[in-house]
Amino acid sequence: MDEARMMAAHASLSGMASLAQPVSGEMDLGGAPMPQHQDIRDILQQIMAITDQSLDEAQARKHALNCHRMKPALFSVLCEIKEKTVLSIRGIQEEDPPDAQLMRLDNMLLAEGVAGPEKGGRGASRTLAAAAAGGCANDNSIEHSDYRAKLSQIRQIYHSELEKYEQACSEFTTHVMNLLREQSRTRPVSPKEIERMVNIIHSKFSTIQMQLKQSTCEAVMILRSRFLDARRKRRNFSKQATEVLNEYFYSHLSNPYPSEEAKEDLAKRGGISVSQVSNWFGNKRIRYKKNMGKFQEEANIYAAKTAVDATNAVTQGKLGSSPSTPNSSSSGSFKVSHSGESYLNLQALNGDAYQSSQLGANIQPQMDSLHHVIHATGRYDSIAGNPLYEPQHIDANGRWPSSSTPSSITSPAADLGSVNSDASN
């Protein structure tokens, strides 16, 4: 203890003689020092003298002082002084307002499914739902499981660390409390001081917890951004997927609006998602319309392919094959399920007859394909008068004739027995 503090303590004690009165319960009304006062002065003198003594002497003196009958009273007074001075000042400095940042972190961890009860991750499911709206189903399913696994890892680490911190906090608090209680026998430590110390410890551990929460949030953010980036990452479709989509597009050129059923079928066959099919058709329609010349060659290739399939189907039909003979197309989906005779008769049908024939929609893909072949081979002109062979499928407004009300019957299976808007072409 330095001289200044000793003097301060001395002054305090001198002024606090009155505080010690209740303990002794005796007072010299004439102002003469009572025996108790003399005791206190003696104790203080001894305390002051400790610094001048050797270690052994000091220990012995300390022990003697601890056993002194006035010690409880003295400690009580010192505790009171401490509370009135140092601790009150600390109290003002340390009482922080509720931490908004901590609340934000807690909310975010709850929202992401890291904190709170296990629920498969609300954030995860939300992200998964968002991802399911687009992107390859197969790839996404992998990414989903990957995302969930990583989120689960983060959750585990977070809870493990949190538990460690809480345990450490509890252990340390108990340790400090025991220490202070132990020390209260040799130095003035009030219960309030212990309580305050516990609060300080909790506050420090709370800061550490906040750092943990912050790190966890950052990890979740990084994970999410990686996942979302991966979702946005474009990958070209497989050759098969592109072929399946192009086959459908060019064989339904007059009305390239696949129904939900057709989209599902295309998605299944192409190994992509339905929304990817929708995206593809959206892009294709626009890009085809913008630059038909560029797509002509591609159109001819697919048209020829489909036409060959159609011809095969026709031939087989003429030869008396079963009406349900599968299309020889590699795609194997757009099947000609009616006889070749019906197909040939179609060219002579007017709109009404076409509708009543109940097969126009099914034949239309082949008609579209043939149109392209004919157009490409210069034979278009000779049959241009036939309303079935429109040189363009897009009207003056740049729209497909039925684009405002796309046919819901574009799937080969669904085409059966229904009226296709293509018939007007």
Add this chain to the structure above:
DNA sequence: GTGCATGATTTCCC
């Protein structure tokens, strides 16, 4: 590195 192709997203319209 550049330009084109292409899948995905966004915004607007009906």
Add this chain to the structure above:
DNA sequence: GGGAAATCATGCAC
């Protein structure tokens, strides 16, 4: 809600 159009962002050939 679905589609058109514009735009973004990436893949890929050169």
